[in-house]
Amino acid sequence: MAVFTFAILAVLVVGSAVGLLLKRNPIHAALFLVLNLASVAGLYLTMRAEFLATAQVIVYAGAIAVLFVFAIMVLIPGKVETGPDPLLGQRSVAALLVAVFLVLSVLTLRSAALKGAGPGAHVPGGVEAVGRLLFTDYLFPFEVTSFLLLAAIVGVLTLAKRKA
Amino acid sequence: MVPESYYVGLSAILFSLGVLGVLVRRNPLVIFMSIEMMLNAANLALVAFGQRHNTPEGQVLVFFVMCVAAAEVAVGLAIIVVIFRLRQRLSVDDLSTMRW
Numbered sequence: 001m002a003v004f005t006f007a008i009l010a011v012l013v014v015g016s017a018v019g020l021l022l023k024r025n026p027i028h029a030a031l032f033l034v035l036n037l038a039s040v041a042g043l044y045l046t047m048r049a050e051f052l053a054t055a056q057v058i059v060y061a062g063a064i065a066v067l068f069v070f071a072i073m074v075l076i077p078g079k080v081e082t083g084p085d086p087l088l089g090q091r092s093v094a095a096l097l098v099a100v101f102l103v104l105s106v107l108t109l110r111s112a113a114l115k116g117a118g119p120g121a122h123v124p125g126g127v128e129a130v131g132r133l134l135f136t137d138y139l140f141p142f143e144v145t146s147f148l149l150l151a152a153i154v155g156v157l158t159l160a161k162r163k164a
Numbered sequence: 165m166v167p168e169s170y171y172v173g174l175s176a177i178l179f180s181l182g183v184l185g186v187l188v189r190r191n192p193l194v195i196f197m198s199i200e201m202m203l204n205a206a207n208l209a210l211v212a213f214g215q216r217h218n219t220p221e222g223q224v225l226v227f228f229v230m231c232v233a234a235a236e237v238a239v240g241l242a243i244i245v246v247i248f249r250l251r252q253r254l255s256v257d258d259l260s261t262m263r264w
Binding site for chain 2: 017018020021026029033044047049055056059060067068071072091098102109125134137142145148151152153155156162
């Protein structure tokens with residue numbers, strides 16, 4: 001049953017990623033991105049990472065997707081990718097490179113320490129387990145994160161207010 | 165339980181698709197979305213490896229990656245909007261010069 005759920009979610013993840021690559025309209029790409037992120041949240045749930053699944057839906061599928069759609073609405077770049085690609089010959093090279101990359105990464109992962117059955121124990125993934133680690137062992141990175149977000153806010157305001 | 169290697173393999177596929185999107189697409193917004201997909205693939209692998217080693221520390225790392233991704237998207241989209249205001253075009257092939 002777990003394998004069945006995983007298979008459905010994996011097909012959704014890969015299918016939406018391919019759809020993002022193939023659709024020319026960026027709005028369609030954004031919707032495929034939402035589907036992709038939501039499926040990844042489902043995968044987190046199958047790994048019992050409940051907090052991450054919730055954060056994924058709120059942060060990625062919520063905030064980031066809305067940002068993307070807003071940017072698309074502001075820019076209205078609906079027809080940027082029409083017309084012939086001036087670098088058409090490089091596409092096949094790109095596909096070849098990515099295929100080589102995929103083969104290499106799969107080979108590396110096969111040789112990594114993933115053989116055999118894992119511990120199989122239930123890793124706690126709720127708010128309590130993650131929050132306990134965040135506010136004890138990882139307190140300093142957590143505070144640095146707040147500074148990073150503040151820097152992002154200030155940077156975006158500066159960029160938005162400058163005169164074009 | 166599904167073995168962790170399945171999740172890691174899926175994350176490898178997802179990351180490769182993201183790389184392909186960055187290399188093939190010309191719209192900077194779609195390139196950004198592909199970068200988000202690659203970050204998600206890395207997150208998936210982090211959680212899977214955390215399960216493997218029986219610790220929730222992988223999930224803490226994913227939390228930090230999410231924060232960085234949120235900041236990165238906000239700044240990156242603002243930069244794209246400013247570039248569009250300056251150039252009135254939106255294709256990465258037009259942005260080959262580094263001057264105003």
